[in-house]
Amino acid sequence: MRRPRLERLRRLVVAFSLAAAFATYARASTPSLTAVRPMGGQRGTEVEVVFSGARLGDAQEVLFYQPGVVATGIAKVDDNSFKATVQIAADSPLGFHDLRVRTATGVSELRGFSVGAMKEAVEVEPNNDFEAPQAIPMNVVVNGVAENEDVDYFVVEAKKGERISAEVEGMRLGITLFDPYVAILNAKRFELASSDDAALLWQDGFTSILAPEDGKYIIQVRESAYAGNGSCLYRLHVGGFPRSTGVLPAGGKPGQTLAVRWIGDATGESTSEAALPAEARAGWGLQRQDDKGASPYPNAFRLVNLENAMEVEPNNDQGTATPFTAPAALNGVLEKPGDTDHFVFTGKKGQVFDFKVYGRQVRSPIDAVLYLAKKGSGALAGSDDAVGPDSYFRQALPEDGEYVVWIADHLGKGGPDYVYRIEISVPEPRLTVSTPAEQIMLGTGVMAASVPKGGRQAILLQGSRADFGGEVLFSAEGLPAGVEMEAPPLAASQALVPVLFTAKADAAPAGALVAVSGKSADPNVAVRSEFNTLSAFVLAPNNNGIIMWSRSVDRLAVAVTEEAPYSIEIVQPKVPLVRSGQMGLKVKAIRKPDFKAAIAVSLPWNPPGVGSGGGVAIPEGQDEAVIPMNADGNAELRTWKIVVNGSSSGPTGPIMVSSQLADLTIAAPYVGLTFQAAGVEQGKETDMAVAVAKNVDFDGEASVTLIGLPNKATTDAKSITKESTDLVFHIKTDAASPVGKHANLFCQVIITQDGEPIVHNIGSGTLQIDAPLPPKPADAAAPAPTPAAAPPPPRPPRSPSAAWRSCGWRPSRSRPAARPERPPEHPQGRPAEPFRTLMRTPT
Numbered sequence: 001m002r003r004p005r006l007e008r009l010r011r012l013v014v015a016f017s018l019a020a021a022f023a024t025y026a027r028a029s030t031p032s033l034t035a036v037r038p039m040g041g042q043r044g045t046e047v048e049v050v051f052s053g054a055r056l057g058d059a060q061e062v063l064f065y066q067p068g069v070v071a072t073g074i075a076k077v078d079d080n081s082f083k084a085t086v087q088i089a090a091d092s093p094l095g096f097h098d099l100r101v102r103t104a105t106g107v108s109e110l111r112g113f114s115v116g117a118m119k120e121a122v123e124v125e126p127n128n129d130f131e132a133p134q135a136i137p138m139n140v141v142v143n144g145v146a147e148n149e150d151v152d153y154f155v156v157e158a159k160k161g162e163r164i165s166a167e168v169e170g171m172r173l174g175i176t177l178f179d180p181y182v183a184i185l186n187a188k189r190f191e192l193a194s195s196d197d198a199a200l201l202w203q204d205g206f207t208s209i210l211a212p213e214d215g216k217y218i219i220q221v222r223e224s225a226y227a228g229n230g231s232c233l234y235r236l237h238v239g240g241f242p243r244s245t246g247v248l249p250a251g252g253k254p255g256q257t258l259a260v261r262w263i264g265d266a267t268g269e270s271t272s273e274a275a276l277p278a279e280a281r282a283g284w285g286l287q288r289q290d291d292k293g294a295s296p297y298p299n300a301f302r303l304v305n306l307e308n309a310m311e312v313e314p315n316n317d318q319g320t321a322t323p324f325t326a327p328a329a330l331n332g333v334l335e336k337p338g339d340t341d342h343f344v345f346t347g348k349k350g351q352v353f354d355f356k357v358y359g360r361q362v363r364s365p366i367d368a369v370l371y372l373a374k375k376g377s378g379a380l381a382g383s384d385d386a387v388g389p390d391s392y393f394r395q396a397l398p399e400d401g402e403y404v405v406w407i408a409d410h411l412g413k414g415g416p417d418y419v420y421r422i423e424i425s426v427p428e429p430r431l432t433v434s435t436p437a438e439q440i441m442l443g444t445g446v447m448a449a450s451v452p453k454g455g456r457q458a459i460l461l462q463g464s465r466a467d468f469g470g471e472v473l474f475s476a477e478g479l480p481a482g483v484e485m486e487a488p489p490l491a492a493s494q495a496l497v498p499v500l501f502t503a504k505a506d507a508a509p510a511g512a513l514v515a516v517s518g519k520s521a522d523p524n525v526a527v528r529s530e531f532n533t534l535s536a537f538v539l540a541p542n543n544n545g546i547i548m549w550s551r552s553v554d555r556l557a558v559a560v561t562e563e564a565p566y567s568i569e570i571v572q573p574k575v576p577l578v579r580s581g582q583m584g585l586k587v588k589a590i591r592k593p594d595f596k597a598a599i600a601v602s603l604p605w606n607p608p609g610v611g612s613g614g615g616v617a618i619p620e621g622q623d624e625a626v627i628p629m630n631a632d633g634n635a636e637l638r639t640w641k642i643v644v645n646g647s648s649s650g651p652t653g654p655i656m657v658s659s660q661l662a663d664l665t666i667a668a669p670y671v672g673l674t675f676q677a678a679g680v681e682q683g684k685e686t687d688m689a690v691a692v693a694k695n696v697d698f699d700g701e702a703s704v705t706l707i708g709l710p711n712k713a714t715t716d717a718k719s720i721t722k723e724s725t726d727l728v729f730h731i732k733t734d735a736a737s738p739v740g741k742h743a744n745l746f747c748q749v750i751i752t753q754d755g756e757p758i759v760h761n762i763g764s765g766t767l768q769i770d771a772p773l774p775p776k777p778a779d780a781a782a783p784a785p786t787p788a789a790a791p792p793p794p795r796p797p798r799s800p801s802a803a804w805r806s807c808g809w810r811p812s813r814s815r816p817a818a819r820p821e822r823p824p825e826h827p828q829g830r831p832a833e834p835f836r837t838l839m840r841t842p843t
Contacts, residue, residue: 030446030653031055033101033108038143039173040114040235043068044090047120049113051101052081055652058104059084061511065099065553068092069115079652088115094287095297096172098551100448102511102559105652107448109440110535110551114169116141117294118239127152130189133218138164139239139293146170146180146221146228154219156238158211163266165243166219167206167296169235171549174440174537176231179203181224187216196224199365200245201297203548208243208266241293242267246419247286249310249331250362251302254280258308262288263333264417276303282532282554300362304329306423315342318375318404326353330405330422334366334414342406343422344375347397355381357391357407358421366418367410375402384410394427429468429527431518435556436460438535447533448557450656451483452564454505458498458643458658459556460605463490463518471521474499478514480560482507486661488641489521498605498643500661503560513555531555565595568618568646570659574754576667577610580633582759584626587644587659589618596621599648603627607642607664609635618646631666639665670696670758671720673747675765681772683735688715688765690747692724698751707761708745710769712737720749733769742767 032054041047049071051059057079062071068089076082092115101108119137123144127134133153136142144152158164170180182205183194192212195205211217221236222228245264252258255278262270265288274286285298309324311332321342324330332341347353359366370391371382380398383391389410397403407420435447451457463472474487474497482504490497517529532552540546571586587601599618606612606629613628627644644659672693680686688706701719704727709715712734718727745765751758 030106030450030656031059031101031103031108033111036099036111036113038120039233040116040120040141040143040169041086041088042118042120042141043088043092043094043115045088047086047088048083049086050077050081050083052077053108054080055105056080056082056101056103056108058652059101060104060509061102062086063100063102063107063511063513063557064097064113065513065555066093066097069097069099069113086113093298094294095285096174096551098553100557102557104509104562106450106561107446107511107557107559109438109446110533110537110553112174112551114173114235116235116237116296117241118237123152127154129153130185130218136238139241141296142236142238144221144234144236145230146178146223146232146234147230148228149226150228151220151222151226154221154236154238155216156219157216158214160211160213162211163208163240163242163292164211164217165206165208165237165239165241165266167201167237167243168204168221169237169296170232171203171538172201172297173233173235174549174551175233176229177538177541177548178228178232178234179224180205180232180234181220181222182207182236183220184209185218185220186212187218189218192217198245199360200299200363206243210266237296239293241295242288242290243295244288244299245417246333246362246364247288247299247301248333248419249308249329250300250358250364250419250421251304251306251329251331251423252276252308253305254278254303260286263419280304282530282552302329302358302362302421302423304423304425306425309343311341311343316340318342318344318373318406321375321404321406326351327425330420330424332407332420333416334407334409334418334420335416336414337409338412339414339418340406340408341420342404344402344404345424347401347403349397349399352394352396352427354394354423354425354427355383355392355405356387356423356425357383358423359419360389361387362419362421364417364419365413365415366420367413368407368420369410370405370407370422373404373406374399375404427467429520429525430466431468431472431520431527431529432464432466433474433516433518433529433531434462434464435533436462438533439539440535440537441539447535448559449501450559450561451501451503452561452657453503453507453509455564455567456500456502456658456660457656458500458604458645460496461487461490461499461516462496464495468520468525468527470525472518473521474516474518476514476516476556476558478512478555479558480507480510480512483558483560488661490518491636491638491640493608493636496605498641498661500643500658501558505563507560509560509562511557511559514558515554516556564655564657565592565650566590566599566646566648566655567657568599568601568644568659570642570644570662571624572662573664573756575756575758576665577629577631577635578667578669578758578760579609579631579635579637580669580761582628582630582761585612585629585644585664586624586626587618587646588624589622589646591623595648597648597650599625599646601625601627601644601646603642604645605642607636607640607666610640610664610666629664635666637666637668639663668695669760669762670694670698670751671702671749671760671762673749673763675745675763677766677768678731679768679770680731680733681770682733682737682739683772685730685732688729688731688745688767690727690729690763690765692720692726694722694724697722698753700752702749702751705748705750706731706745706765707748708742708765709767710738710740710742713767713769731767737769739769739771742769 034053059082071084073085133155170178193207244262280303286301287298288295306329321344357368359368367389381395383393386392438447472490487499536550538549577583603612618625641661674691676689678688704718715729749760
């Protein structure tokens, strides 16, 4: 189970957003769970809990993802709620337990139940006056609500030196956008400690002090900006329990027992032995406990098969670097501002390592920057923010020798809890299998498979490969009895594929949390596979896609539900969908005799380069519909598995089913066409010649229709055979046909094969339509001759400069030295004969 990082406000990744866009509402008639009250309970006890939402009256089971909690005695309250006895084992893990409700008709979205170590209490209003706080004992969990401008006060008594810890669960409950604030004050209203956002707890807060004297201490809880509301529920843990802000090392090998150092508690540092589980589990944490109690939530802790190397101070430069052998996990603390920790190892040329920091991911306040260098040289590689504020890079070593790894805080900060862990590992093939995101606040679909008895339900799986390629094969373990999963290979070029769950007609109603995994289709490639489904509980204001709080679980919920009143089938196409072509995909409905409602049908996923129409429905009382499909000119050539989902209205909500997986073959066009450009005047006729190239043999004649002619331009359809090499369209225009270049002409070629059409939309032609030339004007009568004009009187002779200007010459102003030497003057003021020949004779 992986908790999200608040600090970088993750957006849905592009591929992730794409997956969500195609998300399957995997349900028969989905129940909706919106509230679990109370929100938690003490381990080792039983609690009566009311689950409310919509369509929950036929609840049959609560599926818990973590061990130690079960729900029994389920009883209907009304159509939208039920109650159950939640039994919490004495050794149940503390913290948030993820759950879903299974009803007779489907599986709900993800919600949770918080398990605490102390007795439960309830906030009692009025408690908004500092002078009249609600009295509570130490070691209690108070369930309350922070209303608008609400400030809740609680009072406890403590002896001098006694530890008082206060931790609030608010955002972590996943109910609403709630930023809680918690503080400890003395009886004189002096604030001893406070917390708004803590790196350890994301947007929730905690504080812990040693009582400076005997007396009463006030715990204050509110929304940080006084902007609470009725949905801002909280669980306030108050007691003498430990609360360490860090643990060192921050990880270990599965099955290992190791000594750990607890950092940041009010009583100081301490050590203990930790027995780690034999198998790595997503979201596993290390629980802090002493003779005064246990922390409300465990500390984040990595379970990785790497040897730990611990920093040894001083190691602030390359000369004092702590030695280690790679691969390894380096663990340390930036103990004070400006601290920099160095490690050194011996590497060989060509070795490749991944260098990854776990700082904020193990809830340390560090904003890490990481570097690698050949000892005595400058940095080879470095990284600041790669995974949120944590660092990552991959580097091949350029030569044999010693290499130094060093880490610092981006802002030069440091402190006793600035814990880090640098995992240096050899890259290995990895696969992350997931479903599209479950956007709970937006209602974008429940990521669980609700399979009707005797029916089918499809869901999309996403495969994210690292350090390998090729096809991926999926499998599932722990399916309910009578349920099978049919999973087509995930194509090498793809990250999404529909998988189909089918329940036998005699399958009993049941639910299971199923382990889904993947492997390379190449048996020589070993892949480490993990599964997760992310559920986004709280989004930023305006629901703009920024996730403020989410949970990730490691198994897929699958349930057998009651029989659906209809099923759907794809009529298997006998012909391919060609590139730049189209197809009508026929879908049939098989109805129970009394079921007449309309059924919406759609493809939850399209192969690459393929589109399908939305808004298609099998009309009320009818049994089939056609979904239009098309392929672009680059659609991948292969046979794909496709599925169609059906949705109809039932008495308790939408009824969702899926078709079988059918084959859709994408093929190259059977023919190719090359157009010759044609031109014509308005109102006239012309021929457009088209060369035909056969790519695939076909029988009989194919119809060819010219598409895209402008208004009031017409031609007749043609036909070709596999022997045809050309065809001619005779085009007629009208005087009103638009003038211009019409370049969007193409041909629709329909070839019939096995009684089904193969529709091509191919070629690219141009028709130029021109306006007619204007008519020539009629010949006019010859005009009477004009009398000759009297010759003008002779002009006086021009000066030489005027004559030069009449020739276009102007004196140069920019380069006076380049002016040619003036020839000698004639005694009468005219230039000599050779020079005169250069001038135009004056008129």
